[in-house]
Amino acid sequence: MLSQGYQMNESELRPRVFVAELIQPGDIVLTTTPEPMSQTIRKITGADISHAMICVGNSSVIDSTGDGVHARNLARIILEPGCAGHVLRSVRPLTTDQLRSVISFARAAVGTRYTMVGATKSVLAGFVAGRRQFCSRLVAQAYRDVGVNLVSDADFCHPGELLVSAALVEVPNVLRNLSLEEEADRREDIDNVQAMRDSTNALLREARKLSSExxxxNDIDAYLIEHPEGDEHLVQALRSSRYLELWQDEFERNSWQYHVALMEGHDDSEKLKQRYCEELLEDEKLCQNRFILNHAGYVTVNTLYPRQYFALKVALYDNLTQFHARRIKAATAWLERRGLIQPAPLHLLRPHTSEWFASLREWNPKQAAITEAAIQAAGSSDVCSVCADESVRDYVLISMPSAGPGTLRLCDGCFRIRSVDESMRPF
Incomplete structure (x- = not known):
């Protein structure tokens, strides 16, 4: 809980930025700007801030503004001179499951339209919550979803209520002044996350031509399940918005993150590269890989409701999973070379065990269901993963996939077919 008696001092006359390494997933970031609307909100609420965001990963926050709910790069947020900023953390630490749910709630809201009416009513009471979002509602609802009540009414609250919430404590020393040189560089730098926001909004604008709901x-998926006639329009929207291509821009912009040799030659300091690698691996431990989860989701929905839109999403998340795995591999190798972490032993999953099916189901639930059905029909797990024939051997792929078990139980015929494109060895 934070006192409202906060006073500006002379050090705040410089533009400031957040110290990203002190901010953890699940933290609540409160800011303000010199804009008239922000000034009005501060005057009405009596707080020194007017906007709320939630941290979902390394230097990544999600918030709701006039262009909807989107991810933003915390490193790109500059507090103008005299503008306050706070970072709040749950007094009672969230469990890993709670934290994952909070992050998932925020990510699921991406693209939702902002409601100025709701934001205005948030200082009042007795209104029915709608589906559109505003900043403090998004934060409070994400926490309420895991049983943590930050405010009395998560559907209508303002940032000032979060600031004084007894369920939150302020994280100290999270701001630092920008030097003149840093300020010039940062203001010239491009906010690359803006491209994703623009693309998402373009896709949603086209979808809303089909349904105002x-x-x-996620609403596009639900609409398309019920309205297959919208597939062609949404496929065109997906392509024209560049939603399918943005990962290529990211790869070209940060190619050094995808190969350890390029990382070694990158001009960042050793300290910055170490922090990047460690934070990336920490995020990977904390959160289930959303690319893998989304891939599995679209495999399932496209199996039940075949649509070209869903098929394109399957291919997209296949690519994203592979490139994310390359980032993890490069960061791991960089840290291992310096003895900062120990190489993890390769753990191979024996085909058709419960762990093997769990891994396959997470990546490709359709293939998992087919294999389970084949085993059930054969009455034995000692059959081919593909055709259920007997006389089988267990194999491991020479090049382990980005997701899934990477092992198979194959008959001689299926081995000959699969090994043409995928090198494997018995184990």
């Missing part, structure tokens, strides 16, 4: 990207 579409608020988030």
């Amino acid at each position: 579409v608020e988030s990207l």
